[in-house]
Amino acid sequence: MKKQEAAGSAAAGLGSVALRAGNVSRSFGTGRTEVTAVRDVSLEVEKGEVILIMGPSGSGKTTLLLMLGALLRPTSGHIVVDGREISALTEGELPEVRARHFGFIFQDFNLLSALSVRENVEVALNLAGTKGRRARERAEALLRDLDLGDRLDFHPAQLSGGEKQRVAIARALANDPAVILADEPTANLDSHIGHEVMRLLRGIAREQGRSVIIVSHDERIKDIADRVLWLEDGEFKAMVSRALDPVCGMSVDRETAFVAEYRGQSYYFCANGCRTEFFAEPERFLSL
Amino acid sequence: MVSVARRNLFQEKTRLLISTAGVAFALLLVLSLDGVLAGSLNRITAYINNTKADGYLAQPGVRTMHMSTSALPLSKVDEVEQVAGVREVVPILYTTNPVVAGERRSLAYVIGFDPARGRGGPWELRAGSEALGPREAVLDAEAAATLDVGLGDDVLILGAPFRVRGLSAGTSTITNSVVFVRFDDFAALRRMPSTASYLLIWFADSLTPEEGVRRVAAQVGDVQAMTRSEFAGEEERVVRDMSAQIMVVMNGFGFAIGLAAVALTIYTLTLSKVREYGVLKALGAGRPWLYRAALEQAFWSVGIGAVVAVALALGLSLAFSVLVPNTPLAVEAASVLKVLMGAAAISLLSAGIPIGQIARVDPAQVFRR
Numbered sequence: 135m136k137k138q139e140a141a142g143s144a145a146a147g148l149g150s151v152a153l154r155a156g157n158v159s160r161s162f163g164t165g166r167t168e169v170t171a172v173r174d175v176s177l178e179v180e181k182g183e184v185i186l187i188m189g190p191s192g193s194g195k196t197t198l199l200l201m202l203g204a205l206l207r208p209t210s211g212h213i214v215v216d217g218r219e220i221s222a223l224t225e226g227e228l229p230e231v232r233a234r235h236f237g238f239i240f241q242d243f244n245l246l247s248a249l250s251v252r253e254n255v256e257v258a259l260n261l262a263g264t265k266g267r268r269a270r271e272r273a274e275a276l277l278r279d280l281d282l283g284d285r286l287d288f289h290p291a292q293l294s295g296g297e298k299q300r301v302a303i304a305r306a307l308a309n310d311p312a313v314i315l316a317d318e319p320t321a322n323l324d325s326h327i328g329h330e331v332m333r334l335l336r337g338i339a340r341e342q343g344r345s346v347i348i349v350s351h352d353e354r355i356k357d358i359a360d361r362v363l364w365l366e367d368g369e370f371k372a373m374v375s376r377a378l379d380p381v382c383g384m385s386v387d388r389e390t391a392f393v394a395e396y397r398g399q400s401y402y403f404c405a406n407g408c409r410t411e412f413f414a415e416p417e418r419f420l421s422l
Numbered sequence: 423m424v425s426v427a428r429r430n431l432f433q434e435k436t437r438l439l440i441s442t443a444g445v446a447f448a449l450l451l452v453l454s455l456d457g458v459l460a461g462s463l464n465r466i467t468a469y470i471n472n473t474k475a476d477g478y479l480a481q482p483g484v485r486t487m488h489m490s491t492s493a494l495p496l497s498k499v500d501e502v503e504q505v506a507g508v509r510e511v512v513p514i515l516y517t518t519n520p521v522v523a524g525e526r527r528s529l530a531y532v533i534g535f536d537p538a539r540g541r542g543g544p545w546e547l548r549a550g551s552e553a554l555g556p557r558e559a560v561l562d563a564e565a566a567a568t569l570d571v572g573l574g575d576d577v578l579i580l581g582a583p584f585r586v587r588g589l590s591a592g593t594s595t596i597t598n599s600v601v602f603v604r605f606d607d608f609a610a611l612r613r614m615p616s617t618a619s620y621l622l623i624w625f626a627d628s629l630t631p632e633e634g635v636r637r638v639a640a641q642v643g644d645v646q647a648m649t650r651s652e653f654a655g656e657e658e659r660v661v662r663d664m665s666a667q668i669m670v671v672m673n674g675f676g677f678a679i680g681l682a683a684v685a686l687t688i689y690t691l692t693l694s695k696v697r698e699y700g701v702l703k704a705l706g707a708g709r710p711w712l713y714r715a716a717l718e719q720a721f722w723s724v725g726i727g728a729v730v731a732v733a734l735a736l737g738l739s740l741a742f743s744v745l746v747p748n749t750p751l752a753v754e755a756a757s758v759l760k761v762l763m764g765a766a767a768i769s770l771l772s773a774g775i776p777i778g779q780i781a782r783v784d785p786a787q788v789f790r791r
Contacts, residue, residue, distance in 0.1 A: 196789050199789070200786045200789060203704075205704055229706045230708070238704055238705070240788060244698075246698050246701065246702075249429055253424045257702075258705050260424055261702070261706040261707050269423075305705070309706075
C-alpha cells in the first residue's frame with residue numbers, strides 16, 4: 135500500500151490520542167428488564183495503533199464498537215474523537231462525524247449491490263461532500279492502491295470475498311478518517327485472504343497513522359495488534375491470566391477456573407460439567 | 423454524484439418494468455379519457471369552426487346547435503345585410519334526424535344549405551361531389567359505412583328518399599354524424615318556406631367579429647348574435663357540463679391507480695434495501711440526503727411512467743384515427759400538463775412511504791447478523 139500522510143490532525147489537548155472513551159456504559163431496557171451491555175469502559179487509542187477487542191459472544195464488543203463509531207449513544211460516559219466529544223452531539227450532527235472521522239469495515243462487507251466497485255467508494259466521498267470528478271478520481275486511486283484497478287466497473291456480486299473486503303477497506307479510507315472500526319473483518323474469508331486483510335489493516339495503521347479498532351474472535355489478528363483487550367460481561371478484563379475452556383470456548387480466569395491435567399498439560403474449564411465432558415472425549419475437543 | 427436511488431430502481435429490470443407499466447397505464451387512462459372528450463368536442467364543433475363564418479345568428483335565447491331548436495324568419499337575412507360591415511349572410515336549416523338505410527339507422531345532424539353559395543356545406547369530401555341536385559345528399563363516410571351505403575345509393579332523410587352524391591370526412595362523432603342536403607329540399611320537407619335555423623355572417627376585413635356581432639345585435643332586433651368562437655365555446659360547454667362529473671371520477675381513478683402502482687413498487691424496493699440504507703446511515707448519510715434519495719426514486723418511477731403514458735397516448739391517437747375514425751382521440755397540451763402535474767403529485771405522495779421507512783432504519787442494525 136502506498137504511504138499516505140498520517141490521518142487526523144493533532145487536536146488540541148489530545149496529542150497523539152485519536153480516540154478517548156471515558157467511563158462509557160450502555161444499558162438496554164428499563165427497570166427489571168434492564169440489561170447493561172457495556173459497563174464503565176474507558177479506553178484511549180493512539181494514532182497509528184491497532185487495538186483488538188476480543189471476548190465471548192454477548193460480551194458487549196459490538197455495542198462498544200457501535201458507541202465508539204457514533205452509531206449508538208452511550209447511556210453514560212463520554213467519547214472524544216479528534217478533540218470532539220461525539221457523545222454529546224445531536225442526532226443531526228452525527229452523520230457528518232460518521233462520514234469524516236470514521237471508516238467502517240463490516241463482516242458482511244455491506245457493499246451496495248446496485249453500485250459498481252468505483253461507485254461504492256465514490257458514494258462515501260459524496261456523503262462527506264466530495265463530488266464529481268474529484269470523488270471519482272479519489273475512488274479510483276484508492277481502489278488501484280488495493281489492486282482493484284481492473285475491477286472498477288464490476289458489481290459486488292461479481293467479486294470474490296477478498297475483493298469485496300478490499301472494496302470495503304477502500305470505502306472506509308475514502309474520507310481520510312482518523313479511526314477505522316472493523317467488525318469481524320476476516321470472518322467470511324479464507325485464511326489466505328484473511329491474512330491479506332490483516333496485512334492491509336496493519337499497513338493502514340503503520341503507514342497512514344490511522345487508529346484501527348478491530349472486534350474479532352480471530353486469534354490470528356493478535357499477531358498484528360498492538361494491544362489485545364478482553365471484554366467480558368461488558369467490562370475489560372486482563373487477558374494475561376485467562377485461558378479458553380476447550381469445551382465451550384468461554385474465556386476463564388485461570389485462578390478461579392476448574393483445572394485438569396491431560397497428557398502433561400493443564401486445561402481450564404468454566405464449570406465442572408465442561409471438565410466432565412472433556413474427559414469423556416478429550417481428543418475430540420483437542421482436535422477443534 | 424452517485425445516484426443510489428436511480429441505481430437501486432434500475433437494478434431489477436422486471437420490477438421497474440411492472441411499476442412503469444402500472445403508472446403508464448393508469449396515466450394513459452386519464453390521457454385517453456381526456457383525449458376522447460377533446461376529440462369529441464373537436465368533432466362536435468367541427469361544423470361551426472369549418473364554416474369559417476365570423477358570426478352566427480340564432481333565435482333569441484338559443485346559444486348552441488347541439489340539443490337546440492332555432493327558427494328565424496328569412497327576412498332577417500335582408501336586415502342583417504343592411505348592417506354596415508356585413509359582407510355576406512348565408513341561411514342554413516338544422517335539425518336532428520336519423521338517416522335510414524333499410525333496417526339500419528344512424529342519428530345525424532341534418533344541415534340544409536345552398537350548394538350554389540359555396541358556404542355552410544361540407545368542408546372535406548372523401549368521395550363524390552357537394553354540388554347537390556334535388557333530393558341529393560352528402561353523407562359522412564363513416565356513417566355511410568355503418569349504413570352500408572355508398573355513392574349512388576338511396577337513404578331516407580327527413581322521411582324522404584335521397585340519393586347519396588358525396589361522402590364527407592371529419593363529420594362524425596361517436597354518437598352521430600352530419601348530413602348535408604339542399605336548403606330548399608329541407609324547407610319543403612319540413613314545410614318551412616320562410617324560415618332559417620341559423621344565419622352565418624361574414625364581415626368585412628376592417629371589422630372584428632366581436633364588433634360586427636355587436637353591430638348586428640344592436641341593429642337587428644329579436645336575435646341571438648354570437649361570434650364563431652363564442653358559438654363553438656357554448657357548444658363545447660354543453661358537452662363538458664354533461665361529462666364533467668364522470669371525467670372527474672375517472673381522472674381520480676386513473677391517478678389513484680397510478681399512485682397505488684408506484685407506492686407498491688417503492689415500498690417493496692425500500693424494504694428490500696433497508697439494510698443498505700442502514701449502511702448509508704453508518705457511512706454518514708443524514709436525513710436530507712436520504713429523503714432526497716427517496717424523492718428521486720419516486721420521481722424516476724413516476725416520470726418514466728408518465729413519459730411512456732404520453733407516448734402511448736400519441737400512438738393510440740394515431741391508431742384511433744386509422745381504426746376508429748369517428749372516435750378521434752386528441753392528445754392536447756393541457757391534458758399532458760395535467761398528467762405531468764398529477765405525476766409529480768403522485769411522486770411526492772408515494773415518496774412519503776420510503777421516507778417513513780428510512781427514518782426508522784437503525785444504522786446499528788448493519789452490525790447485527
